[in-house]
Amino acid sequence: MRAYLSRRYRLSASHRLYRQGFSDEQNFAAYGKCANPHGHGHNYVVEVTVGGAVHPATGMVCDLGELDDCVRKEIVDRFDHTNLNLDPAFREVVPTTENFSIAIYDRLSSVFLAAKLIRVRVEETSNNSFEYAGKK
Amino acid sequence: MRAYLSRRYRLSASHRLYRQGFSDEQNFAAYGKCANPHGHGHNYVVEVTVGGAVHPATGMVCDLGELDDCVRKEIVDRFDHTNLNLDPAFREVVPTTENFSIAIYDRLSSVFLAAKLIRVRVEETSNNSFEYAGKK
Amino acid sequence: MRAYLSRRYRLSASHRLYRQGFSDEQNFAAYGKCANPHGHGHNYVVEVTVGGAVHPATGMVCDLGELDDCVRKEIVDRFDHTNLNLDPAFREVVPTTENFSIAIYDRLSSVFLAAKLIRVRVEETSNNSFEYAGKK
Amino acid sequence: MRAYLSRRYRLSASHRLYRQGFSDEQNFAAYGKCANPHGHGHNYVVEVTVGGAVHPATGMVCDLGELDDCVRKEIVDRFDHTNLNLDPAFREVVPTTENFSIAIYDRLSSVFLAAKLIRVRVEETSNNSFEYAGKK
Amino acid sequence: MRAYLSRRYRLSASHRLYRQGFSDEQNFAAYGKCANPHGHGHNYVVEVTVGGAVHPATGMVCDLGELDDCVRKEIVDRFDHTNLNLDPAFREVVPTTENFSIAIYDRLSSVFLAAKLIRVRVEETSNNSFEYAGKK
Amino acid sequence: MRAYLSRRYRLSASHRLYRQGFSDEQNFAAYGKCANPHGHGHNYVVEVTVGGAVHPATGMVCDLGELDDCVRKEIVDRFDHTNLNLDPAFREVVPTTENFSIAIYDRLSSVFLAAKLIRVRVEETSNNSFEYAGKK
Numbered sequence: 001m002r003a004y005l006s007r008r009y010r011l012s013a014s015h016r017l018y019r020q021g022f023s024d025e026q027n028f029a030a031y032g033k034c035a036n037p038h039g040h041g042h043n044y045v046v047e048v049t050v051g052g053a054v055h056p057a058t059g060m061v062c063d064l065g066e067l068d069d070c071v072r073k074e075i076v077d078r079f080d081h082t083n084l085n086l087d088p089a090f091r092e093v094v095p096t097t098e099n100f101s102i103a104i105y106d107r108l109s110s111v112f113l114a115a116k117l118i119r120v121r122v123e124e125t126s127n128n129s130f131e132y133a134g135k136k
Numbered sequence: 137m138r139a140y141l142s143r144r145y146r147l148s149a150s151h152r153l154y155r156q157g158f159s160d161e162q163n164f165a166a167y168g169k170c171a172n173p174h175g176h177g178h179n180y181v182v183e184v185t186v187g188g189a190v191h192p193a194t195g196m197v198c199d200l201g202e203l204d205d206c207v208r209k210e211i212v213d214r215f216d217h218t219n220l221n222l223d224p225a226f227r228e229v230v231p232t233t234e235n236f237s238i239a240i241y242d243r244l245s246s247v248f249l250a251a252k253l254i255r256v257r258v259e260e261t262s263n264n265s266f267e268y269a270g271k272k
Numbered sequence: 273m274r275a276y277l278s279r280r281y282r283l284s285a286s287h288r289l290y291r292q293g294f295s296d297e298q299n300f301a302a303y304g305k306c307a308n309p310h311g312h313g314h315n316y317v318v319e320v321t322v323g324g325a326v327h328p329a330t331g332m333v334c335d336l337g338e339l340d341d342c343v344r345k346e347i348v349d350r351f352d353h354t355n356l357n358l359d360p361a362f363r364e365v366v367p368t369t370e371n372f373s374i375a376i377y378d379r380l381s382s383v384f385l386a387a388k389l390i391r392v393r394v395e396e397t398s399n400n401s402f403e404y405a406g407k408k
Numbered sequence: 409m410r411a412y413l414s415r416r417y418r419l420s421a422s423h424r425l426y427r428q429g430f431s432d433e434q435n436f437a438a439y440g441k442c443a444n445p446h447g448h449g450h451n452y453v454v455e456v457t458v459g460g461a462v463h464p465a466t467g468m469v470c471d472l473g474e475l476d477d478c479v480r481k482e483i484v485d486r487f488d489h490t491n492l493n494l495d496p497a498f499r500e501v502v503p504t505t506e507n508f509s510i511a512i513y514d515r516l517s518s519v520f521l522a523a524k525l526i527r528v529r530v531e532e533t534s535n536n537s538f539e540y541a542g543k544k
Numbered sequence: 545m546r547a548y549l550s551r552r553y554r555l556s557a558s559h560r561l562y563r564q565g566f567s568d569e570q571n572f573a574a575y576g577k578c579a580n581p582h583g584h585g586h587n588y589v590v591e592v593t594v595g596g597a598v599h600p601a602t603g604m605v606c607d608l609g610e611l612d613d614c615v616r617k618e619i620v621d622r623f624d625h626t627n628l629n630l631d632p633a634f635r636e637v638v639p640t641t642e643n644f645s646i647a648i649y650d651r652l653s654s655v656f657l658a659a660k661l662i663r664v665r666v667e668e669t670s671n672n673s674f675e676y677a678g679k680k
Numbered sequence: 681m682r683a684y685l686s687r688r689y690r691l692s693a694s695h696r697l698y699r700q701g702f703s704d705e706q707n708f709a710a711y712g713k714c715a716n717p718h719g720h721g722h723n724y725v726v727e728v729t730v731g732g733a734v735h736p737a738t739g740m741v742c743d744l745g746e747l748d749d750c751v752r753k754e755i756v757d758r759f760d761h762t763n764l765n766l767d768p769a770f771r772e773v774v775p776t777t778e779n780f781s782i783a784i785y786d787r788l789s790s791v792f793l794a795a796k797l798i799r800v801r802v803e804e805t806s807n808n809s810f811e812y813a814g815k816k
Contacts, residue, residue, distance in 0.1 A: 003234045004267040012805065014694035014721035014763075019465060030466050032473055038763035041694035041721005043805050054238065057155060058166050059230035064264070065168055083694075083718035094467035098411045102462065125692065125723050128472070131412040139506045140539040148397065150286035150313035150355075174355035177286035177313005179397050190510065193427060194438050195502035200536070201440055219286075219310035261284065261315050275778045276811040291601060302602050304609055326782065329699060330710050331774035336808075337712055366603035370547045374598065400608075403548040420669065422558035422585035422627075446627035449558035449585005451669050491558075491582035533556065533587050563737060574738050576745055638739035642683045646734065672744070675684040 004051040005061045011080035014041035015095040045123040050115040062115035070112045097124045101132040140187040141197045145207050147216035150177035151231040181259040186251040198251035206248045233260045237268040276323040277333045281343050283352035286313035287367040317395040322387040334387035342384045369396045373404040412459040413469045417479050419488035422449035423503040453531040458523040470523035478520045505532040509540040548595040549605045555624035558585035559639040589667040594659040606659035614656045641668045645676040684731040685741045689751050691760035694721035695775040725803040730795040742795035750792045777804040781812040
């Protein structure tokens with residue numbers, strides 16, 4: 001009797017999309033205005049979905065406070081009000097929202113063990129969202 | 137050629153999360169402020185997803201009015217503007233939104249037969265949602 | 273050069289609309305299903321608007337952290353996850369959202385002094401909102 | 409390392425649900441007020457989801473500008489501010505939102521090749537949405 | 545002690561913006577793609593705001609059920625799932641959302657007397673809204 | 681017969697709140713985490729409200745395309761996907777959203793003449809918004 005719980009967290013950060021080995025022309029061809037030299041920013045919404053059996057005593061998939069503590073410590077406190085390009089998670093990869101979703105998923109899947117991490121969805125704007133559910 | 141139709145219904149209800157066999161300390165440890173003695177409440181959004189072949193004559197998965205009648209009668213009329221703890225559905229289980237999703241799914245799956253019930257998603261707040269898709 | 277800042281806070285509570293002097297019939301006539309005996313609940317959104325000159329050094333109407341601390345202490349901590357009918361603010365008046373807006377406005381206007389309180393708007397559901405801007 | 413990108417597009421159109429071989433009574437039985445003779449309309453939100461490996465150099469599933477150009481040319485420019493009943497896509501099928509989702513999916517799947525088209529979801533109103541993910 | 549109550553209603557309708565005395569060129573110059581010959585449509589959100597003293601016995605500005613009955617009968621039942629161009633309200637004026645707001649305001653102000661009608665706001669799309677508050 | 685038209689525009693930008701004459705301690709005291717050294721960012725929603733008589737021939741307050749052209753050229757093209765701190769508008773003032781609203785209002789009020797500019801509202805996050813309506 002598996003149920004799923006999805007919880008949304010919000011953080012604001014800046015990023016600039018460009019690849020160090022690329023010329024300016026290549027960066028603009030790949031990223032358009034997202035390659036503008038001084039960066040820009042977003043209000044990111046991070047939706048974390050976990051799943052598992054509903055515990056017969058508590059009626060819950062997992063303790064929501066435990067999930068909150070974990071996501072706040074590992075994700076929100078680390079990335080909120082920062083420049084993503086300067087975070088070690090983006091030292092080798094471009095801070096696209098695809099890579100941001102993967103970074104969040106990988107980090108949570110190794111530390112949150114109270115229920116199964118199903119997927120991470122990151123809304124970059126009200127029109128764009130990205131989703132990652134692990135290697136399959 | 138299977139398509140899916142999702143329809144959102146809204147209802148307001150109160151609940152208190154606590155387990156009768158638990159001490160007050162255990163209830164607060166499990167449910168935090170949701171165990172406050174006099175209850176609190178939510179505007180629940182219930183999203184019901186059904187799926188099936190698109191009927192070649194009508195172009196529809198099923199008659200939306202029939203789905204509405206069923207969900208209103210079975211779910212909205214029963215739970216809207218009530219205290220969930222007093223409903224027979226929660227006599228033996230705690231009215232968490234996990235259990236509320238399961239109660240809605242089980243009820244609809246036994247009475248709505250015009251298309252296959254795929255899943256029930258219940259938003260408890262704008263940041264929390266729960267999903268149940270049957271025993272699998 | 274007056275600007276306005278609006279900030280949204282969220283809280284979940286239950287209430288039952290009924291007046292003690294009224295008969296059951298009178299209460300149902302006045303409040304409909306909101307008079308159901310065991311209460312129901314809502315996710316309330318409280319939007320607080322303050323206004324004033326933009327401070328030339330900081331570029332702000334007021335310190336947002338100060339507003340947050342005040343609203344959290346005076347409003348959110350007090351009413352979140354409670355039954356409004358049991359709060360002293362509603363000992364003599366029915367906990368309609370009109371009266372809830374007035375209670376929030378009156379409380380904030382006496383303690384938040386860093387900018388002028390302009391109005392309080394409370395969304396009871398996604399379709400209903402109430403606003404109060406003081407005696408005029 | 410497959411990730412998913414969902415992008416929302418908006419268009420406004422009118423339609424009338426009725427089937428030519430049906431009598432008026434049959435049309436009203438099938439479609440209710442959606443069969444009203446002079447049509448009505450909606451603000452449709454079309455969410456297109458594509459998936460694929462995250463390209464190691466760019467960090468992207470595909471070029472978002474390329475997806476935008478394709479959806480705008482094939483879908484938005486064609487259907488926005490039109491009467492769906494008059495479009496060749498609905499010459500033989502009723503312009504229900506089920507059929508609209510299928511028409512969009514089929515069109516995109518044959519022309520957008522930069523990533524795999526996963527599904528098309530069309531919101532007809534804030535309470536109704538429809539989804540199609542191809543023949544399976 | 546005046547408070548305000550705002551209530552949202554939803555209706556779907558089609559319209560075409562063109563003026564009979566205008567040439568096609570003039571209509572396209574004035575209305576762009578909104579002048580397309582076969583019309584298009586929207587999900588309109590109509591927000592009605594009324595205000596007045598909070599009644600000391602009931603704690604309400606007015607009976608919400610009474611407002612609902614009035615708006616449903618006068619506005620929703622009349623305009624929902626119709627073609628606005630064919631309604632007598634738009635026989636002499638173009639069915640722009642400015643004129644739709646005025647038509648709704650004028651109709652409600654003459655029949656809803658339980659509280660003062662303050663304004664009518666109509667959202668045409670998620671990005672466009674129009675407001676009318678009577679002759680002043 | 682004055683009506684109002686509000687139109688929403690979206691742009692993403694980064695900013696850092698700090699004042700050059702302030703010490704680091706003063707900046708953190710004033711702006712909290714918004715003073716983090718490498719900036720952060722937001723998806724800003726800019727809502728522009730204009731008002732005027734409804735033109736009897738067209739039924740419109742003003743030509744929406746003209747408003748769009750003006751706001752896109754003067755505001756969106758200038759600020760979207762940029763770092764606000766580097767814009768000449770913020771050479772002498774801190775790029776708080778209060779000052780951003782004022783900068784937008786002042787710029788539009790001097791160039792958009794087809795209807796009266798009533799106010800500019802900027803949403804910085806889903807919980808924070810700022811409004812400016814000119815010197816009064």
